[in-house]
Amino acid sequence: MTTGDWSAPETEVLDAIVSGITNQQAVLATVVAVEGSAYRRPGAKMVIADDTGIGAVTAGCLEDEVLALTEQVLADGAHIERFDLTGTNDVWGLGVGCNGVVDILLEPLTVEYRPVAHAHEVAEDIAVLTVLDGERSDVEQGDHAFAHPTGAADYRGLSFETPTTDWPDELISTLTKPTAEMLAADASDSITVNWEGKTAEIFVDSIHAPPELVVFGSGHDVVPVVELAKQVGFSVTVVTFRGAADNKRFSAADRVITTSPAELHESLAFDTNTYAVVMSHNFVDDRLTLEELLATPVEYVGMVGSRERFREMQDAFAAEGHRFSASERDRIYTPAGLDLGGGTPFHIAQSIVTEITAIHHGRDPQHLTDQTGPIHARSTVTQSVDDD
Amino acid sequence: MTTGDWSAPETEVLDAIVSGITNQQAVLATVVAVEGSAYRRPGAKMVIADDTGIGAVTAGCLEDEVLALTEQVLADGAHIERFDLTGTNDVWGLGVGCNGVVDILLEPLTVEYRPVAHAHEVAEDIAVLTVLDGERSDVEQGDHAFAHPTGAADYRGLSFETPTTDWPDELISTLTKPTAEMLAADASDSITVNWEGKTAEIFVDSIHAPPELVVFGSGHDVVPVVELAKQVGFSVTVVTFRGAADNKRFSAADRVITTSPAELHESLAFDTNTYAVVMSHNFVDDRLTLEELLATPVEYVGMVGSRERFREMQDAFAAEGHRFSASERDRIYTPAGLDLGGGTPFHIAQSIVTEITAIHHGRDPQHLTDQTGPIHARSTVTQSVDDD
Incomplete structure (x- = not known):
């Protein structure tokens, strides 16, 4: 992929989701977990359509490998691909050290994603909830729910939409508070949810309307x-x-x-x-x-x-x-x-x-070097780097 | 001119000076004085070659008028054009209010400017001294001297070069201290110089090597x-x-x-x-x-x-x-x-x-709105604006 596509701003990645839904041969790659430091955080996305990726899921380490999986994802449906780069010897490598473990959710970009396209078109925030592990429950890996804020700016009211699979009311009700908190923090991460003796790991992806x-x-x-x-x-x-x-x-x-x-x-x-x-x-x-x-x-x-x-x-x-x-x-x-x-x-x-x-972003624009404490704990700045 | 040419970075304007010298049909426009607030400060430059301007001398108000003067400048030589925009009624105008008085030095870009091209090629600082008013002296409007720092980073040592006209030793000697000070401050402005009963107004233009x-x-x-x-x-x-x-x-x-x-x-x-x-x-x-x-x-x-x-x-x-x-x-x-x-x-x-x-630029990157005092007194930030 070209650097221009790789460094596409979030607005272009969202545009690519909108056009990818009608394309019907597009794949969405979303970082759902990283271990160790990583160039991009959970929620980082790449849309793949017509053999082209738009957006960055890593510092350029994995984008080509993800592109190569497109056919398989279109044929077999959603899955999570784990890329373990902890052993990568970069001495003669690509020039970009790639380390740590990155879990990437790969899924066909179907009409199920219309709520995201609609939110983008009307400039509203939305949270995408995706089941990462539903084995001990009645939801399945890859199932989606979409949460829309209803009115209040603090996300206290949320309306959930489950376009293709029913989610139990008790699950939705349990998800409301953490989803609202993550939307308020513009955060994306996976959470473990327990309801009626069941348990599931769900990725909550806050997609704020671009400023x-x-x-x-x-x-x-x-x-x-x-x-x-x-x-x-x-x-x-x-x-x-x-x-x-x-x-x-x-x-x-x-x-x-x-x-x-x-x-x-x-x-x-x-x-x-x-x-x-x-x-x-x-x-x-x-x-x-x-x-x-x-x-x-x-x-x-x-x-x-x-x-x-x-x-x-x-x-x-x-x-x-x-x-x-x-x-x-x-x-x-x-x-x-x-x-x-x-x-x-x-x-x-x-x-x-x-x-x-x-x-x-609510920042005081001082030098990062003059601050103490971890960057990620405070922010979404992602300058931590995959090292060897 | 296109916005891309208008907003060309300083490195490109210097590149255009280098190529303009060999072109032999190029004109250099330099802001030498502004009254009232202005988008650009003295020292701002535009190089005109092949009917194209590179660089900005105003917020887009005068560039076309300056372009139209090219033939005349190539035929008649250097002169200072005063643009008085204090009476401009912008109600149906260009969309960019243009006010104040701007003096622009227009001159054919000749081999005389080689010291500037050389300084750019070897990434050294240089000051260009141009006589704006020499009537009560033995130098003439448009005459140039070029001052090169010799060694010391604080510009205490300067070597002057006068490629085409001799400048009196006493004048050069009087100019040394203010030129060094303006180079140290990366400032461009006109100064009045007195020597042996003579007086002249000279524009001292600091051109720092790009970082x-x-x-x-x-x-x-x-x-x-x-x-x-x-x-x-x-x-x-x-x-x-x-x-x-x-x-x-x-x-x-x-x-x-x-x-x-x-x-x-x-x-x-x-x-x-x-x-x-x-x-x-x-x-x-x-x-x-x-x-x-x-x-x-x-x-x-x-x-x-x-x-x-x-x-x-x-x-x-x-x-x-x-x-x-x-x-x-x-x-x-x-x-x-x-x-x-x-x-x-x-x-x-x-x-x-x-x-x-x-x-x-030696700045503390705080919000300008939180600071007090004039911007220009402290800096070269040129957000003051031509108003009506």
Whole structure:
């Protein structure tokens, strides 16, 4: 597989699931367990269709071996493949040390996966529950349930869907709390469930809707922001005003919308998974956009520009009798971005996109080397490495 | 011009200067002064050759107008064009507000610029001095001098070269101290110089050699690191060991070298402008590479991998009687990267490349919004914006 496919952002892997379902000859590979350190964590996915893999399940160690299993999986159905690399001698190897034990769930990507495709299309979170071991129960390896959050943002309400096999009510009821907790933590891992004297090992895979980035602007400088945000998994909308933009410029974006600040809410829904960057470079447009954004639940509004410019904007708001509340001010980041230095278009875009990435993941963007304690315990950063 | 040309990293703009000199029909545009806030600062450059501009002098406001002046500049020689955009009504404009006053030096890119090309080819810093106003002196608008640092890293020694016109010794001597200071600060600006009753306004343009990133590894995961580092202006070398790599994978890199840890110093020179990321994923190779790197002046060694892995590496060093000194430990960043969260290949690359960007620019990567005081006074970050 090419590096571009291997390093495909999560949005592209989800897109590949959507198209793989209709393809009917596609296979989904999901990491369900790792022993030892690993480049990717449980929940990492690769979609294989037309002899091509999209996404990474390891640092490049196993992708070709997984590809080679496609025919077998399509013929025989789901199974878990254990790759034990603890004895690998990498001295003359592939150049990427591959160690530890990785369990990968391989399954044909069937219509059963439609709930995941639907959740992706409507930008909702979902948990996929897969039976890894059901021998001492009445569910079977490979059986799926899908859990949808119903309303509350804290996942307290979940609706379960079992498209092809019935799951006992008692099992579903036992699964509700751990599934909600794992969705809340955006975690994927296997759990052991006991009900009515039965026991099963079930993989709970949280699939959060990709974060949305809405960029207000139409200049050249919008483009590097779009490109970098797409690479790190944002779904990106560019909003231009007055129809003046050369929309071909933004081909990397998922959507380009031409509207006016006053009509924003007609074209776009903003929630707490939405991040906004305001860079129209037009003072009036930026001010009106800010006003509209503060009326939504969006928690990040990056205002590109100098502190002096923002002071002028605050004055303009004050002249209309609007003083920012503390909670409004907390949502406005100006100047947008982390202090990384450099003045080129990509430096500015890097500064902004990394700030949003850190905020989305709830991180303080300090040097990892200055922190103590294991990375994985705190996070999903997966820089631990398969060693020899 | 395309956004790709507009957002070209500094390395590509310097490459375009090198090829523009031989082209003989190329024009160099350099921002020499801005009033009000501006997207780019003095020293920002665009090279125009074959009707194409490489680099950005504004947020996209003036690039087309500058392109249209090419023929005139080639015919009439150097001049400074003042673009006064204070009255621009952007309501139906280009979508990028363009305001303030920008002075752009336009000049044919002649063999006179060879010292800049040479400095770029050998990765050395250089300052270009250009007379903006020489009316009350014996130098003329457009005259150049080039200042090379001689040895000392603090720029105390400078050697001046005036390829086409003689500059008075007294002028050169007066220029030495401010030029050294601006080179040390990586700043570009105009200064007024007085000597022997004469006075001139001279633009001192610091052109630092691009920072070098050396990535040790040959896996898929190296590629996003190379791509992001190239975008933000690093000159990138990939070092693979044992000749096992698919070097086509690294087409975005400036150089791919196959060697062994012990022979590193034969192929590569490491100085304080070099940043190293060690991600071979092979424990022995990584350890030997670290040992070699610590014997060089390189100030950043990013070790990709877990804390646990690095503890094992420390043990391996200790078994050979080597305990890291405090100054050695200060140069090792492990796990490499900023804490931005996310576990995909591009997340990991983003974490590493932004850490190196911040360190290269001497920044603490905190949120700009949490800082006080003007950005430009502290930095070259140029997020101030042309407003209306």
